[in-house]
Amino acid sequence: MRPTIPQQIGLFSSVPRHQRGKTYAEISALIEAHPEWVRWVHHDLTRRRQVKAKKGRRGMSAAKVLRVVLLKHLENISVRRLAAKLHADLDLREFVGLTLGDKARSRSTLQRNTAMVQPSTWGR
Secondary structure: OOOOOOOOOOOOOOOOOOHHHHHHHHHHHHHHHOHHHHHHHHHHHHOOOOOOOOOOOOOOOHHHHHHHHHHHHHHOOOHHHHHHHHHHOHHHHHHHOOOOOOOOOOHHHHHHHHHOOOHHHHHO
């Protein structure tokens, strides 16, 4: 019997269909297996500000900052180009943790957040 309406597919595929998606899935598994990496980045992001701001947009999470830096190096692109790609590329959005309803961060926000992470943290 032929269905009248096809079954709706999900917005994000949990199964990578190409090599880039498989690479991102492996890196995601590594990040999840090593939560200390996110804690190190979080420490760098919060080391100067002890007072919480009551206005404005919430800051990027440490996990997203870590993933943005990894994407920048994996894709071998500038922060400016990465910010533009995060608006449209579903694979990159999924890797960073953005849903379709989330607004991608601007180039200056990405640059400011990634610059806050100390070189010694990346050396670990």
